[in-house]
Amino acid sequence: MSENRWDAQSYAHNARFVSDLGMPVVEWLNPQEAESILDLGCGDGALTAKLAAMGVDITGIDHSQSMVDAAGKLGLSVLRADMHNFALERHFDAVFTNAVLHWTRDIDAVVACVALHLKSDSRFVGEFGGFGNVAAVVTAMRAAIQLEGAEDGGFSWYYPSPNEFRAVLARHGFEAIRVELIPRPTHAPTGMLGWLNTFGVPFVAHLDAKTQQRIIARAVELLSGSLRDHEGNWTVDYVRLRFHAVLGTGEQA
Numbered sequence: 584m585s586e587n588r589w590d591a592q593s594y595a596h597n598a599r600f601v602s603d604l605g606m607p608v609v610e611w612l613n614p615q616e617a618e619s620i621l622d623l624g625c626g627d628g629a630l631t632a633k634l635a636a637m638g639v640d641i642t643g644i645d646h647s648q649s650m651v652d653a654a655g656k657l658g659l660s661v662l663r664a665d666m667h668n669f670a671l672e673r674h675f676d677a678v679f680t681n682a683v684l685h686w687t688r689d690i691d692a693v694v695a696c697v698a699l700h701l702k703s704d705s706r707f708v709g710e711f712g713g714f715g716n717v718a719a720v721v722t723a724m725r726a727a728i729q730l731e732g733a734e735d736g737g738f739s740w741y742y743p744s745p746n747e748f749r750a751v752l753a754r755h756g757f758e759a760i761r762v763e764l765i766p767r768p769t770h771a772p773t774g775m776l777g778w779l780n781t782f783g784v785p786f787v788a789h790l791d792a793k794t795q796q797r798i799i800a801r802a803v804e805l806l807s808g809s810l811r812d813h814e815g816n817w818t819v820d821y822v823r824l825r826f827h828a829v830l831g832t833g834e835q836a
C-alpha cells in the first residue's frame with residue numbers, strides 16, 4: 584500500500600473506532616511506568632497518547648507523513664518509517680502494534696525488524712486482522728470488480744490463522760507465544776460507503792476514479808443484505824488476531 588494514501592483527517596472521521604477499540608490489546612501489553620515501548624504503525628497517535636499517559640517512554644513509527652504530523656501535534660515522539668525496514672539504533676522493552684500488520688506485504692521482514700529492536704527477554708504484543716477478517720467485504724469487492732468487467736488488481740490483506748502466525752513468530756526467535764482469534768463484529772459509524780472509501784481503495788486503486796466509485800457502490804449494494812440492519816446500521820465482520828510473545832535470549836544482547 585502506498586504510504587501516503589492515509590489522510591489523518593478522513594481516517595479520524597471514518598475509522599476512529601480502530602484506536603477506540605484498542606484497549607483489550609493494551610491490557611495484554613500491560614505497560615509499566617517508564618518502560619521503553621515502540622508503537623509500530625502508530626497512526627495519528629490516538630492509542631500512543633494513551634500509553635504516554637500511563638507513564639510509558641513511548642516512540643511511534645508510521646509510514647504516512649500525514650499520520651506522523653497528526654501524532655506530532657499531540658506532542659508524541661514519532662518518526663516516519665516503513666515497518667518492513669526500519670533502523671532506530673536502540674532497543675525497547677516492548678514493541679506494540681494495533682491494526683497494522685494486515686497491511687504487510689512481507690511479514691517475515693516486519694517480524695525480523697521487530698526482533699532487532701527488542702532487548703532479550705522482552706515482548707512483542709499486538710492485534711490485527713486474523714483469518715476470516717472482513718471476509719464478506721473482501722468477497723463483495725471481488726464480485727463487484729468482476730461484475731464491472733474490470734481487471735482484478737490482486738490486492739489482498741494478510742489474515743493468517745493462529746498457527747500460521749505462531750510459526751512466523753517462532754521463526755524469528757519468539758517464545759512463550761500466545762495467539763487468539765477473536766470474532767468482533769464492529770459498527771461502522773459512517774456506514775459501508777465510509778468504510779470502503781477509507782479501507783477498500785487498494786482493491787481498485789489501479790482503475791480510474793469513476794470505475795472505482797461504481798465498484799464501491801456495487802459492493803455496498805451487495806453487502807446491504809447481510810451487514811446492514813433494518814435501521815440502516817452497518818456492522819462489519821471483523822475477526823482479530825491478538826498475540827503476546829517474548830523474544831528468546833539468543834536474538835539480542
Ligand code: BEZ
Nearest residue numbers: 682711712716717782821
Ligand atoms: C482491520 O483492522 O481489521 C482492518 C482495517 C482496515 C482494513 C481491513 C481490516
